[in-house]
Amino acid sequence: MSDFVSGGDGNGGGKVGGENGGKNGDGKGADKNGVGDGLVLRARGLTKRYGRVVALDGADFDLRPREILGMIGDNGAGKSSLIKALTGAIAIDEGEMFLNGEAFRFHSPLEARRAGIETVYQNLALSPALSIADNMFMGREIRRRGFLGKYFRALDRREMQRVAREKLNDLGLMTIQNINQAVETLSGGQRQGVAVARAAAFGSRVVILDEPTAALGVKESRRVLELIQDVRARDLSVVLISHDMPHIFEVADRVHIHRLGRRLCVVDPRVHSMADAVAFMTGAREPPVEAR
């Protein structure tokens, strides 16, 4: 992942940090993510068509270091497509994307992960019949040292279980007693917890969450929102896609409003109300010029 971090160190990081300082509570000047254009992720003019259907129609995207960016939009506005384009799950037709100021294009979710971008998808991307530990290390298993690991590719299950337990503990999810329990035996909130813990444990730059509270009850949603703030507190940037306005307005530093396959505007939740956001999102009202 180090191949993406290069040049222009700290340039612009201070400015961004200051702007978010009010909410973040840590105004550290230099920032490991603040390189180049001062943005962790930037995309311009992303276009994706499926036959005659246009999923993305010249969409833009900006993600600052150490922020929680809320993302809202009507069903079918292209939020998930935008995220999938950024994380290599779909290939875009046109447009450019920058990670810390450097142009990139991922060809698979694996490449995005290697660059430190973790995604919690709407359908969770967990394998229900496998254990918590197996799921947390899916695709990046730890092999045993020595002969068994090298020639017989034996997994170091004890180490994976230890790390998985530690990561869940870090996020206050230790009510899960048995790390070898199948994911399908967990409650919705716990599954979400495992998915978020996996993303937080391995993401070094960005954690993207697509509708993480959609299937959850009030208490479990609260827990996930806390997890999101914990993740940000570790100097990561978070993208939170949700239909739940109160959740977005509670935790987001900025709100990206998506409409008809492109970014309509970005609003500050301290300046605009939820009713404003809904009006922009549905096209009932023109967004303010300065937010475009």
Place this chain on the structure above:
Amino acid sequence: MSHTPQDAPAFDARRLSPLGRVQHILHRNPTLVPVIVLLASVGAFGLLAGEKFFSPFNLSLIIQQVSIIGILAAAQSLVILTAGIDLSVAAIMVLISVITGSLAVKLNVPPSLAILCGLFAGALAGAMNGVLVTRFRLPPFIVTLGTWNIFFALNLWLSGAQSIRSQDIDEAAPLLKFFGNNIAVGGARLTYGSVLMVVIFAALWYLLNRTAWGRHVYAIGDDRDAAELAGIRTARTLISVYALAGLVCAVGAWAAIGRVGSVSPQSFYEGNLQSITAVVIGGISLFGGRGSIMGALFGALIVGVFQSGLRLIGVDVLWQVFAIGWLIILAVAIDQWIRKLAA
């Protein structure tokens, strides 16, 4: 990170009915059902048929009789764990035995080289299934239904529908019959082929449970899209699964020459379905991602025990088939019941 355990959604320790508890235990250990059925049926036939059935000789004979179908079931398990199905396993096996036999006996290729060619061709035939399933996105059932016919036709063409006689093999390439040799332990007679079957199951169990590749196979069978999003190269893994299944079938071909004694292009025509029967009775879910490969071994043995036991107590062959049919339906019903817990 100052959350008390209370704000986290607690794992609900529901009170379970006895039946619910059984369901839970089976959910965690899906192989338990075939193990119980196997032990119970051995016990039952031991009581009914007595010494005739419950002798080291007869029990080792059962293992010997199921060894080839068992090896095919091992290959079948790999594919079924990915939520696929391979109707071509027996066709690959017979084709490979014809290729190996023809090379060694008719073309005078050194036997060891002929066997290597056979193993390679088996992996290639399996990989062909895998490529058709992944790259061309065709359903495994259709792909392998097609290749079953293709491989069977190739087998008839290469062999000219003629068997290679046992004495010709003995003369030109006795190595081909290696797995027909046996070790006598007490009254039991274990063929090398029986041992090979157990070794294959043990090796595949290790691969599936102790390596990352194995975990990926389960994840793909569970939910292929989720596995892909979790960063697994599902197409590559699937092709490797089909290729490995083909390789296992090719090893089975070598063992089958030892078991049958000759190479017959018409043999094991029902092997495809028999391998699926063993897998299903072994508690491996046809919907993928669930069950242990050891279940398929027990499934194959259960079929063997039923056939031997019913024959020894003098039941007509048609009732043996009848019993196997009910076993299949029962096994799938139990699988559905266990899987309800996951929903």
